[in-house]
Amino acid sequence: MKNTPSTQGRAYSRRDFLKLSGLTALSIGGMTVLTACGPSTETKDSGATDAKSDTASSFGEGGKLRVGMEVAYPPYNWQTSEATDDTIPVEGLDGAYADGIDIFVAKKVAAAFGLEAVAVKLAWSGLIEALNAGQIDCIIAGMTPTDERKQSIDFSDPYFIGHYGLLVKKDSPYASATSFADFAGASVLGQKDTLLDTVIDEIDGVNHMTPVDSVPAQLSHVNQGACDAITYNVENRGGLLAANPDLVAIQFDGSYQLFPDEVSCNVGLKKGQDDVLKKVNDAIAAMGADDSTWETIIARQPA
Template sequence: MVGKDKIRIGMEAAYAPYNWQVSEASEYTIPIDNVQGAYADGYDVQIAKILCKALGGEPVAVKQSFSGLIDSLNNGQIDLIIAGMSATPEREESVGFSDPYFIGYFGLFVKEGSPYQSATKLSNFSGATVLGQKDTMLDTVIDEIPGVVHKNPVDSVPTVFSNLLQGTCDAVTYNTENEKGYMAQNPGIVPIHFAEGEGFKQEVTSNVGCRKGSDKLLKLIDKTLKGVSQEERDQMWDACLDRQPA
C-alpha cells in the first residue's frame, strides 16, 4: 500500500465526532468515493490524513455500515478501517489492528423525566431495557449492567437515540467524550453521572484496521501514530467537537 495513489478508508460517515458527511470540501475533509459530491470530516478523517501522508497516498472515504467494514476490508473493497473501531479479541481474529489513536469511556443516557434519571450506579438499572449500536462495544458493554434487559441492537447511533426518545427503551449507551454533542443533537436526553467506581469498567479504544498479516504496514502506522503528540490529538479532537453537525 505504501506509495499507492488512492487509499480507501472505510467509515460510516455518520458517527460524529469520529466521522460525518458534509456537502462542501474544506481543509478538514476528504472525498467520499462512493457518494457523488460528498465529503467526510471528523477525527477519523484527520488521523487518516496524517497516516496517508506517511504512506504516500491520498485518502478517500468509502461510506458504508459499520457492521460491513471488516468484510469490505478483507474483500479488498477498502484498504484501511479508520472508523472509531475498537480492537476486540473477536475482531483480531480477522483484522490486524494498530495501537490506539483514541481512548474513551462509556456512559448511559436516559430520556428527560425518566425514573432512572437520578441513578448513581449501574446496579440501579437492574430490570431496565438498555439499547446500543449493533456490532460495537456500545452493545456488548451493556452486559456489565446486572439484571439488565439487553435490547436487540440497532445499526447506527442516530437510530439508538431515536429509539430512546420514542420510548422503546429505558436507556442507551454512548461514548462519554461526546456527551455535549449528543445532547445538542438530541434535545430531551439526560446523561447519568455515576458515582466514582460505579459506572462501566471497560474503556473504549479506537484502532486502525488493516488486512491480517500486514505487519510492515502496521509497523509504519504505529510509528506514525507515535509521532502525533497527545497535545495535537487533543487539539484535533476539540476542533472536531466544535465542528461536528448539530
C-alpha cells in the first residue's frame, strides 16, 4: 500500500533527509536498534493498560504531557539509563529515560503547552487505543498517518520524513540485486501494523511473510536465514549494519531508498482537539531542527 502524505508544513525536506540517510557522504557508526545495555526494554502488552474510563485523564493533567511510544525504535525513540538535557523520564520505570528524534519533538511540544514531557512505554499495537482511552495525551512514535489510522485519530503536520529499503545477508543470492525484479521468489519480512510491512506489496513476485512484532525480531529472522530480506528505515542504516555486520543494505542506482513513498512522522492526537492540534503544528513549525540536529540525535544511539 502506497502512502504519500502531504508535505505541507514539513519540518524536514526530502533533500535534507536524503543527506541524513546516507545517500551522501554522511557516516554514522556505533549504533544499534537493540537497547539491552540500558534498563529493561520490555514493552507493555497492548492489553496491559486498563482502558476503563476511570483511568483516563484530561490533556496535560498534573502538568505532564504523557507521550505514547515504544521506547525501543531507534533513531526515533530508545531507552537509556542516563538522564541528560536530551532525555525525558519513562513513566513507571525508575532510572529509565527516553531519547531520540521523537523525544526532541516531544520536548518542544510540551514546552509549547507549559508542560513536562514524560514517555509512556506501550506496545506499538496499543498506542491508538491508549490515546483514545485517555491514558496518553499524544503519540510521538515515528507514526505515519495512514488512511486507516486517520479514521481513529488526528495527525499533526510532519516533523520528520523518512524512506524504506531492504537488508539481506552478505552471502545472500539477493545481495547483488539491482532492481525489485531481482527479488522474484524471495521471502520478505516486515513489522506488524507498520508500513515496514505494507510496502512489501510494492515488490512483485515475492513471498510476503507474516509480519513480526518488532524490528529486532525482523533482524533475528534475516540473520538466522528464516527470510531472505527485511524492510528497514533508511535513516537507521549505519546503526543497523554496525550491529549486524553480516547484513548489507541493497542499493538501486546508488540509492538505499528503494521504495518511492515518502514516510512522514506525525504527532497523533485524539479527535476533536482542534485548538491542541493547531498549537502542536505551531510548535513543529517553530522547532528549528536542521540537518545537524537530526545527525546529532542519530549519532548518539546506543551502541
